[in-house]
Amino acid sequence: MHFKKILTIFLAAVLTFSSLTVFCVGAEEPEGLEVEVEAESTASAISSQPMIYNAGEEIKVTLRIGRNTGVTSVMLYIDYDETVLELIEYTAAGLLTEDDSLTAYSTSKGDAYLAFYSENYPNVSCATGVLAEITFQAKAVCAADTFVQVSLFQNNEGLCTLWDENDKKMKPVPFSSENAHFSVHSIDAGEGVVTAPTCQEGGYTTYVCRACKETVIGNLTGATGHTAGEAVEENRVEPTCTEDGSYDSVVYCTVCESEISRETVIIGAVGHTAGEAVEENRVEPTCTEDGSYDSVVYCTVCESEISRETITIGAVGHDLHDVIAKAPTCTEAGWNAYQACRREGCGYSTYQELPASGHRFGEPTVYEPNYHQEGYSVHTCIVCAYEERYDFVPALELLPGDVNGDGKITQTDYLLLKRAILKLSPLPEEFAAAGDFDGDGKTTAADYLLLKRYILFGEVDASSLE
Ligand SMILES: [Zn+2]
Ligand SMILES: [Zn+2]
Ligand SMILES: [Zn+2]
Ligand SMILES: [Zn+2]
Ligand SMILES: [Zn+2]
Known part of the structure; x- marks a missing residue:
């Protein structure tokens, strides 16, 4: 060193x-x-x-x-x-x-x-x-x-x-x-104590050092890793008609039972199951207008509406029947032969009215009025004989005292009334009522005297007779 x-x-x-x-x-x-x-x-x-x-x-x-x-x-x-x-x-x-x-x-x-x-x-x-x-x-x-x-x-x-x-x-x-x-x-390689590896932890051999007596570890071996079992299914959620389901595909270790992997598997929505089409909102056709209805398909599982199609029902056309012609009269309309629809509420018809022809009158006859009745004209239909009166003229009015009906009061009227009062000869029946000169409802001697005074003096005063 x-x-x-x-x-x-x-x-x-x-x-x-x-x-x-x-x-x-x-x-x-x-x-x-x-x-x-x-x-x-x-x-x-x-x-x-x-x-x-x-x-x-x-x-x-x-x-x-x-x-x-x-x-x-x-x-x-x-x-x-x-x-x-x-x-x-x-x-x-x-x-x-x-x-x-x-x-x-x-x-x-x-x-x-x-x-x-x-x-x-x-x-x-x-x-x-x-x-x-x-x-x-x-x-x-x-x-x-x-x-x-x-x-x-x-x-x-x-x-x-x-x-x-x-x-x-x-x-x-x-x-x-x-x-x-x-x-x-320093160790004796044959005297080690083996600890086997597990799925996740390595194995090793434990030795005791011959020199220092410390425990030392050698012969490390890697963890064995998990042994995957068959995938099992967990947390299954069934799919519905419209929504996906899923489940977890889980793999466990067959040795230590640890979860090795977990994968969520989607199960696609199964889709609707169409039932028989049913009819809704039916509108009946008429003779001239189309009807319709909805052809609707529901899912037999979830009852959702899957489809809706409007089907047209063609107009049925008129149910025609023939009506024979009828000639018009003077007062009632007629028609040519025509066809009409029998179906209730339709009202279709080729009917055309032939108007009433009206009367055809011949030459009129004129009746003059008299003291008893009014005057008028009358004509008669040459087709139907209907008679119609018109141009009425009021009946003539008697002039009190004018017993001969000539429209004037004269000496003649006085003489005729006198003879009637004396019952020598009656008044002409037609004008007899004119004998009631004072208007009291009766023909008496008073009427005769008043008529005489009227002719002589031009005055009439009934009270002077009393
Ligand atoms: Zn040692
Ligand atoms: Zn394991
Ligand atoms: Zn459904
Ligand atoms: Zn019709
Ligand atoms: Zn007529």
């Missing part, structure tokens, strides 16, 4: 460079450099940390950079127990770029060194990957403190650095080597 001159020279060289610095910090990565170690025993099936080996076995150790947010140079120190391990090969793998410089050096005293710097320094390297490979050979069984540990040389934080362009000098970069160590034990 000695510091070597070559590293001092290397560091001095690094510090003389100067140019642009580039950062390559990732979004989530903690800043700095992390070094890890992986160890593998080539002579044994055992391959886990802590490392187990037996004398004579080779142990290959890989040194790698697991995380690197930017480094210009680093110098590592690898410490190992030289009483147990013999370093038989040490190779700097040259992981980075072709230009980078990687130098490895080891002793047989349990020390190894490794220096890296960027050849085009001070550019930053963000490389990750294998830095070096070291092959050890086990010399003896385990010792309790047997280990391999990687650290910064002399634990000097100034040996993992980044060029700071602003300050023109190297600055330390955080360094981690938490996973850059392992310990070694």
Whole structure:
């Protein structure tokens, strides 16, 4: 475990460079450099940390950079127990770029060194990957403190650095080597206690180290994984006519009964089941106008209306019957032969009225009025003999005292009335009523005396007779 001159020279060289610095910090990565170690025993099936080996076995150790947010140079120190391990090969793998410089050096005293710097320094390297490979050979069984540990040389934080362009000098970069160590034990491979793997957890063999008596674990085997059973159906929702159903197709492990997968499977809607078409909203046709009805199909399952079609029912046409002709008369209309629809409410007909012809009157006969009756004209229809009277003239009025009906009151009237009163001869029957000269309803001697006075004196005064 000695510091070597070559590293001092290397560091001095690094510090003389100067140019642009580039950062390559990732979004989530903690800043700095992390070094890890992986160890593998080539002579044994055992391959886990802590490392187990037996004398004579080779142990290959890989040194790698697991995380690197930017480094210009680093110098590592690898410490190992030289009483147990013999370093038989040490190779700097040259992981980075072709230009980078990687130098490895080891002793047989349990020390190894490794220096890296960027050849085009001070550019930053963000490389990750294998830095070096070291092959050890086990010399003896385990010792309790047997280990391999990687650290910064002399634990000097100034040996993992980044060029700071602003300050023109190297600055330390955080360094981690938490996973850059392992310990070694010696076991009897035949004495392990096997823990079988389960579906989800790996199996392993538990050994007790012959040297330190610690319990160590090796022979790791992967989890077996689940054993898928037949898919089973769960949470079934039956589809309806219009809506999809679904179920979960679930696979369980036949070994541990864990649910391995669950897939929702859609069961398509089954669609409606059409029933017999039914008739709705029927409107009967008439003689001249179409009727209609809706032909409706319902789903027999959900009763939804699936379709509705309006069907036209053609007009039925008239139900005609013949009506024979009838001639018009003087007073009543007639018609020609026609056809009429018998259907109730239709009213269709070709009926055409032949108007009444009216009477045809012959020459009129004129009757003059007299003292007993009115005068008038009369004519008679030559077709139907209907008689019609018209041009009425009022009956003639008697002049009181004019007993001979000549329209005047004269001496003659006086003589005729006197003879009638004396019962010598009656008044002409036609004018007898005119004898009641004073209008008292009777023909008496008073009428005769008044008529005489009227003729003589031109006056009539009935009261003078009393
Ligand atoms: Zn041990
Ligand atoms: Zn399982
Ligand atoms: Zn339906
Ligand atoms: Zn009709
Ligand atoms: Zn007539």
